[in-house]
Structure formats: structure tokens, C-alpha cells
Amino acid sequence: MRSLAMRNKYLPVSATAVLLALMYGIGVINYTGFSDTQVVLNVFVDNAFLLVVAVGMTFVILTGGIDLSVGAVVALTTMIAAGLLEKGWPPAVALPVVLLVGATIGLGMGCMIHFFEVQPFIATLAGMFLARGLCYVISTDSIPISDPFWVSVANKQIWFGGFFITISVLIALAVVLIAAYVLSYTKFGRDVYAVGGNPQSAMLMGLRVGRTRIAVYTISGLCSALGGVLLSFYMLSGYGLHASGMELDAIAAVVIGGTLLTGGSGYVIGTVLGVLVLGLIQTIITFQGDLSSWWTKIFIGILLFVFIVLQRAVTRRRR
């Protein structure tokens, strides 16, 4: 029984990978210029912030929780960063400050969830209200960023062999690698899976369930703040309406990547594939070009549906 489970534990991720390749193949066949490597790299360039946020979300979902505040924390980060830079704060100070704010919000929600047994959905919904509210307290308008450091990082293109990526992509990939390492090879990573698998037995085993749970929300808050920094590189502005609905994109990416919402099973690499799926859907729509805004929404829904059902069909056989 155990060997069977072991053999098939990569099945959901593999299914996503195969379907992603299939989707890419369909794109290459149907649209000229789709096979250009830069198209794939652009998916990373355009979604680096979502990747970082989704990695943080992966930790939370692995413990069986959910974090609805990420989009709002991303917006708050762009807002605080833009506000501080506008006041003339040096980037070396502004950057740690925004990361700290994100981590603190995550910590607060984690404490509420652990110590007071508030349901994660509700605690993070309150966090979402709080972060969006703070955005509008700072300003109801968009704040442009003209700080030289920010602009130079934003515009820096790293060229190799005729293709380029941005610094944001490198940061996002670094976050992915660190997260994958932490989840696979550290005690904390094993705790995360154990808590998600069965909090009761994890506690009886003597694992520090509370600390793990608070830590994952702090990590998610920190990742959201970092994602917000990357978004502010991308947009070069702070705005309270940035990243609206991003929490759902992040959750969708994690789930498409084969992580169970009930916790205990899934991989960071799956989340990367999930973000690529969402990014590729956008790319296909761009290449299609003649879709009106409502057909775009319907098309995204249909692709999401096809993808989820196919993934479900592939992985169902294992039971």
C-alpha cells in the first residue's frame, strides 16, 4: 500500500507537466511565432511576482490552510514602497521595511489562526480588508515610482544568446529553489507536510504544530511582500487596486500544480507549472488577438475547466 502511494506521489505534478507541454504544442501549431523561446521567457517575465506569491501560498495550502490576503498585501507593498521612495527614503531602507510589513501581517494572521482558532479563510479575509484598507489610507491615487535604483532594476535586461530575462525572474527562481529545498530537505519542511497531513497526529508526535502554522502564514506574508516589490518593478507605481484577484490566481496555480487544498501533499515545482499554465493561457489569448474582453474571460474559464478535468481524469486512476 505504501509503495503504491510512493510510486504515484508525483503523478499529479507529472500530469500537469504533460498537459502543459500539450498546451504549448497546440500553441506552436496554431500561431506563428509561438515557438520563439522568448515567448516562454516572457511568461516568466510577466509572472515573476505571481510565482513568488504562489510559492508562499504553497506553504500555507500544504498545511491545509488558505491565504486570501496575498493580493491585498502585494498592493499594500507597492503602495508603501512607492510612498516611502516618494518621501526620499533610500531603497536600502524601504526594501526591508516593506518586507517586514508583509511578514508582520502574515505573523498576525498566523497567531489569530493558531491561538484563537479562527478559521484561516476568515482570518486572512480580515487581513485582506486590513491591507486594502491601509492602501487607501496611504492614498486613493496611484503613486509613480521614479527612484533611480528601482527604475534601473526594472529596466535591466539580462541577455543570453539573443534572449533576455529580468532581475525579477532571477529573484523568483531563487525563491523557488529555496522553497523547494526547505520543503524537501529540512525539518521545517517535513513539519509542514505532517501538519497538513494530520494536525492531530503531528501534535501527538511532538511536532510543534503551532509554530509551523504561524511560520507558514509569515512566509506567505513575506512572499507576498516580495511579490509586491517585483510587481512594483514591473509597474513602477504603487496603487491600491494593483493585484486585485491575485489571491485566486495564486490558489489556482497551486491547485493546478497538483497540491491538495486539504493539505499534506504537493510540490513547489507543481506551483511553478501552475503559474506557467496560467501564463500560457494568457499568452494564447494574446496570440489569438481578436477576442473581446468578455470572450477572454469565458475562454480563460473554459481552458481552466478543460485543464482541471483532464488533470482529474489522469490522476483519478491512482485510487
Next chain:
Amino acid sequence: MTNLMKQRLFWPVAMLALLLIGNLIFEPGFFSVELRDGHLFGSLIDILRQGSPLMLVALGMTLVIATGGIDLSVGAVVAISGALACQQIAGLDDQGAVGGVLVAVALALLLCAGLGLWNGFLVGVVGIQPIIATLILMVAGRGVAQLITDGQIINVNSPPYKTIAAGFLASIPVPVIIAAALVAAVALVIRRSAFGMLLESVGGNAGASRLAGIRSRRLIIIAYVACAVCAGVAGLMVSSTVSSADGNNAGLLIELDAILAVVIGGTSLLGGRFSIAGTVVGALLIKTLDTTVYTIGIPPEVTLLFKAVVVVVLCLVQSPAFRARLSRRQPAEVSA
């Protein structure tokens, strides 16, 4: 007193009372209800009337959450329902014809039932996790609503349709009557038949209930259909209020308010335990919160902060762990 405080509904009701009293302090005439031209008017009536759509959405959401699911698509369903009804009415030769309006309303609700069937099929039969299954319709649904209205905001001028949101029956606002009737109907079905118990059993453990001979799939589908129809009725109210359909913005984020209302009312998101009365109080609480913001004169940009604080406080006082921590400091009150 301690027994009273342990009642599930005590804290939401207490918070609601607190908010109402706060309003009364800032606006002495807040509680006054007067009969003008045979119609009831007053701030309390306004809360009831404006809270009706949310109450309906939350009512349906309660059934879905009772099965251990969640429905993120209700906002989109609100938009679709209003869009189809307005599109049908706008195409009538005589927009004042009661028959035509009734057909439009029926078509809209039928479409909503179909959408609920779709959600229920994905969750109950295909076995997709509810949050993801309904996310599909949440994304695509707004597109469908815009498709129906062709990307425009459809305005209608139909007195019978206007009645749904602005009419009065026996001096009570029509939306309040509709909401109360639906709440009563659902509560009756749930408490007078085995349906409520079966829902709770499915929410507690769908697999075990199926083994025990309960048709859990069918129950799950019924819950999603009921939820979508409730959202559809709410959508009719929303579009009737402004006599127009806006595919983009109608019912925006109402799913979060509805879920919040359900949870404030003491229903667990894990499923298997639910309270219709709690949901009604929860929905009224959220609507009163919105009203309070205007009465007290809180600047619009701080509104969300205010909401966050109230939600946190309410969740904390409702949390048994929090109360245990408080009472640990007063050993005299600890009882076994």
C-alpha cells in the same frame, strides 16, 4: 449570564445591537420608523431592504457550506441573472407588461439553476474541489454576463420589474418580503424534513454518508442549485434597484461578504454544522456595518479598515480559545 454567552448567536446579536446603538448615538432619529403614504420608511427598514440581496446569497451559501463546500461563483451568478432579465425586458415591445417581465424573471432564474447544476456536477460528480470548481464559473461567469449585455450596461424602464426592488406590499418593502419568504421556506424544508440532517451528514463525511445509503451526490447538487437560484433572485433585486444590468460590477465581491455572513453566524466552513438564523443575523450585521460607516461619517478610504477591525473583534470573542484564555485569568469562573 455565562450560559447566555455560550449561545451560538449571542455574540453576533450583541455586536449587531452594539452597532445599532452606536448609530443611534450619532443619529438620534436612527430607530424611528414612520408610515409615509402607507409605506414603511426609516433607517432600520433601509438596512433590511438593502440587506435583502446579501441575505439571499448568504442563505444559499449556507446550504453549500453545510455540505463542506464553498461557492465563489455567486457574484458572477448575480451579474448573469440581472443581465439576462434586463436583456429580455429591454427586448419587449411593452416594458410595462407584467407577463413579459415574469417570463424574463423565470428565464433568468432557470439559467441560474442551470449554472448551479453545473457547479454541483463539477463538485459532486466529477469530484473537483469546490473552491476551484466554482472559480471556473467565477471567472467565466462575468464574461457570460458581459456577453449577454454585449459589453454594454443595459438600462430598462419597466415598472413591474422595478417593483422587485422598490415596491411595497402591505406597506412592507417587496425585497424584504421576498427574502423573508425564501428564508422561511428554506428553514421550513430544513427543519421539517430530513433534508437538513442529510446535508449535515454529507458535510460531516460525504464518503461515510454515501456508504450509509444517503445519496450525497444528489444532495450536493441540490445545494449548489439552491445557492445559484438564491443568488439569481439577489441578482434580480440588484439590477432592479438601479433599473440596469452591469455585467462587470453587479454583485462584485458579494461572495466574500456572503461567506463572512455565514461564518459570523456560527456555521463552520468545514461543513456538517450550520445555522440559518445565524446567517440572517450575520447578513444583517454586515449590512449594518456598511450603514454605520455612513452614519458615523467614517471616511470611505478607512471603511475597509473599520470592517477588518470589527471582523477580527467578532471572530475573537466568538472563539472558544480566546474566551478560555480570558477566563483562565479569573479562576473563579472556570467550570469543568
